[in-house]
Amino acid sequence: VFVQLPERDRYDIDRVSLIPIPTGQATTILLKDIASVNLGVGPVQIDRKNRQRIITVGCDAYKRSIGQIQKDIDAAIKKLDIPRNIKVEMGGYVKEQRQAFGELRWLLILGVLFVYMVMVAQYESLKTPFIIVFSLPFCFIGIIWASLLTGSIFSIMSFMAMIMLIGVVVNNAIVLVDYTNRLCYRGMNIHDAIITASSRRLRPILITTWTTIFGMLPMAMGKGSGGEIWMPFGITALGGMILSSFVTLFLVPVIYFLFNKDKVAEIDTNSHSK
DSSP states (O other): OOOOOOHHHHTOHHHHHTOEEEOSSSOEEEHHHHOOOOOOOOOSOOEEETTEEEOOOOOOOOSSOHHHHHHHHHHHHHTSOOOTTOOOOOOTHHHHHHHHHHHHHHHHHHHHHHHHHHHHHHHTOSHHHHHHHTTHHHHHHHHHHHHHHHTOOOOHHHHHHHHHHHHHHHHHHHHHHHHHHHHHHTTOOHHHHHHHHHHHSHHHHHHHHHHHHHHHHHHHHTOSTTHHHHHHHHHHHHHHHHHHHHHHHHHHHHHHHHHTHHHHHHHHHHHHHO
16 A cells, blocks of 8 residues: 655655645644754665564576575675664575585485384394495595595585495495405405405406496586576586595495404304313
């Protein structure tokens, strides 16, 4: 509802001063009797949110990420002398990105827990799944290195790639650890079982790893329409796969041997007693 004076009275201070104000009684007073009327500057439109008066300041991003622009805006706001009764909040894409990151963060944690629980149920052990999941932290390190080397922006697509890698990265470790367990169950020494499993499962692990890497390479290069959107996804997937595969081949066998030292000691004790 817009309430305004007629156009002939709208731009004259004297006419505005003579606006009659009813008092609820028989008398009427004029505006100039209770207020001073003068020219000034005021807002064209007054917006409110949750009964609070707000002012929206907007901008567009050009050849820069939202995170970088947000850091510059936060630094500029800190230099301003803002009154205590004024609160500054980020909206738009920044608000949506924070909400999305919060939801994806919980999804990432749940993904790790579910993968671990499934492997616990499969192997009926808490030790073996821990050895397999040990390669996940190095997957995240590979993601950070890949982002720094390529100058990629960590976005929602990168977060989605991290969630995907949780299920993909552990496959190589499962193949290696599962075959090592089989050899141990057949009576082979743990040391020999680790060496045999690493040599026999090297080719399948490398084939699956290089298949994934070459499949993600065009996406990481950002080719085609909309390629710049999916580029962080491909770079994140490549970094995580490369380093986690390296860790699977070299570090997981060592961790497996350290976690099964007690079995080696038992075998040595039994052989000496015989």
